[in-house]
Amino acid sequence: MASTDSGQPDCTRREPLRPPASAGDPDRVHRELLRMGADERLWEPGDTVLVAVSGGPDSMALLHALHAAAPQLGVSVAAAHADHGFRPQASAREAETVRGFCARLGVPCETAELDVPAHLAEHGGNKQAEARRLRYRFLLEAAERAGAPRIALAHHADDQAETVLMRLLRGSSSAGLSGIPLRRQEGKAELIRPLLRIHKPDLLAYCERHGVPYEEDASNRSADYTRNAIRLEAMPYLEKFNGRLAESLCRTAESASAESDYLDARTKEVFASSVVSERGGLTMSGAAFAALHVALQRRLIKLILDYLALEMAPSSFDEVERIRVGALSGTPASWRVDLSRGLRFRREYGRLAWTRRADEEPLPYAVEIPEPDGVWTIAEAGLEIRFSAHRHTRDGTARFAASDADARTAFFDWDKLELPLLLRPRRSGDRMRPLGLNGTKKVQDMFVDGKLPPSRRPFLPLLCDGGGRILWIPGLRRSSHALADEGTRLLLRAEVRPAGGSSEPAGE
Template sequence: MLEKKVTKYIKDHNLLHVGEKLLVGVSGGPDSLALLHFLHSMSGQYGLGLVAAHVDHMFRGEESYEDLVFVKKYCEERSIVFEGTRVNVNRYMSETGQSSQTAARTLRYRFYQEMMVKHSIHKLVLGHHGDDQMETILMRLTRGASGAARAGIPVKRPFGNGEIVRPFLPLEKRDILEYCSRQGLEPRLDPSNEKESYSRNRFRLSVLPFLKRENIKAHEHFQRFSKEIREDEELLLELTKSKMESIWVKQSKLESAIHVKGLMAMPNSLQRRAVQLILNYLYGENPESLSAKHTSQLMELFVNPDPSAELHFPKGLLVKKSYEVCMFSFLQTKPKTYYLKLEVPGEILLPNGYKIKAEYSKGSACKNDNSTFLMPAREARMPFIARTREEGDRMYPKGLRGSKKIKDIFINEKIPIEKRDAWPIVVDSSGEILWVPSLRKSSREAERGDDQQIYIYLEYIKV
């Protein structure tokens, strides 16, 4: 039964204490509603004070507002303190350039932190369960995660001036649904959880059922894997930190430097973690655009026999090697310009965390949105070049008469000023602008559907 599993898990991991005041994140779905109900059922015995926090992301209009009303009514009927808010995620996405999921999470956790301060609470309780853990680990491994990220969702972690705890991690989704049924709970259901347009849903709907058919206790094995990875990572990080003390030349958030030879003398497993510690220190919280590929680039820079080389990382971080010292600096004010030849087939990695992939293809097999560009191979003036913008750049946008300044396109699309200098402009050998990835295509782009000829197909992809 859920009650027995969760009570044991709380005790084993020292998650909750008698007389504590807790903030509970409640969406109104089965997981969070079961969590709130469970905590409320034990609140009298353990003297727990509960505050339920709900965030309406306004993705589903009136339907998502009804979720807020539902949670509020549930709390009022049980004298649970309720805090709810509505946030315009779409507007925040346009302001920051973040994806829908990242923007929603940022605003949700910001509200949680505000409520913890308001109510003097130091513990946020969330309803993530064992199936969530499996999804997260699989997604991260598929995307090439390294280090502690492979461990998935932690049982508890620091958050603001307190911590986040997750007492439902030993459970499967079916445990929660059985509890809701047994307790007469009627949670709200989010139809977007069934859409395969979200990668997490694809893992949930297709991969997890297969793994559970292979092993009914798969979620327990994933949880053990998470625990072991996290413990191993803690030990390796401690070893790395002890080695790091001797390789810092300069240590500052804005500008730091290390001895390359000292870092390369470490075992490989510690080298990788040293690089991650350096980036964690500099960024504080790593940007979404920072990936394992950047870590690989940095390692390649260290072993490169050339005495001088540099890399441009997200958020304006310049990495510059000069003989045996490598400098990391945010002090530069403008990204370096680039002029990169695009081979077909082939791909180029860009300083902004994206890449452009080029291949020969048939028209009907290609995606058709602003992240792609298609041109008959016989009409192409090669080579294609990806470069930074230049003064006076203009293009002839598809579907419009006349030309348009690239500067105006950036303004119209509300691209932040700090992103414009690193944004790729794709031109042909004559210098004509063909494509501003994700924003506009030129009139030179082909119409889709013709499979009688060979096309050059370009795609702008996040790394």
């Protein structure tokens, strides 16, 4: 077995099926690395860049090239290697190769044995997803210990081309065709991919010229994995029709990425200006949504769902489209659909709402009003009720009584009320004697008449007296009980407003 000039054993290089190192340009690695770093400002002078090193040719070439360019760039380089525990013997060789090469370069290196199989046996989960999650957690922790604001990953142009083709075959939105992002914030660190414009033959040629050791993962030769099949079978076949297929797919990714970045920025502007946070959910006007271009509608839905979801799995196109079509429909007046990731969408009288289903269960509450002055907040409904007492004057009663038509304000003769007053949510069978109507009416029917969104009905407080009579449905109707007249000595004024002081009517 050949050895490097550091005395560390080099590994056997197995000839990859595609493409040979002789087809590559080793000088292009250094040239494109500097160009990409400068054009995209992937690092700043004084940065420490942590390189995620698997032991394969791509990450080992990235480590060597960054280390060689570090004085010119004004950065420091550190390395981190994760052993997932799937291939014990091969993993040990990879770790030894990485440690030996880092020692040869004088690069600090942190390694970790993640033992993903043991984690899966104890906690379950998807093999690939859990390996990725544990790997990124380790990399973020290693970056923090190294004081590195950026983590460099070795995905290259051929990885990008394979990703775009794979997504095309599966069916993807334009955002999906942007492929692997050049940079992405993950926790406190930024993930960067300086090799995305460099192809595999160039990296292999670079390793050959500079004596960079690497381990070839034998599983890369198996077509049992979708990505491997794309690389080993689909790409070579399609290159018969386009000899520069990889370059074409990478151009598609760059173009789609730029357009996706622009649309993402516009979507975030719409989110900030039109979407309102309300009781653990998000709402917006149906009219405002309908005025958006269809591309923004779809992206806004995805952004809202990702904002609310506790699980990281993306929403499918079909789910997004079902919400979009439902949001634009005029009938029925109210419509809802349960979604993946524990979410729910509602359209209610021109209002759109996205919520977590677990947060929608109404919590019972009962708030006693012991005195005619004060402010009580009903957190479950996102409302506050203000009470104030006013002594009778010669013209005062008439002045206050004239304001009785305001749906957000009601007035009562304090002496005619049976105490204590109580604020509580609707109960099954509740009826009220509305002012101006002979007899009683179901509270549920008044909710419907007032077009109160169904999702708000379980939370809206009702003002009741000590005898259980419903005096007032804030924002909708008041009862005929305890009306003020010329004999009123003390007038109780009740006003409802959204908690936080907004002027939005409670019943709308």
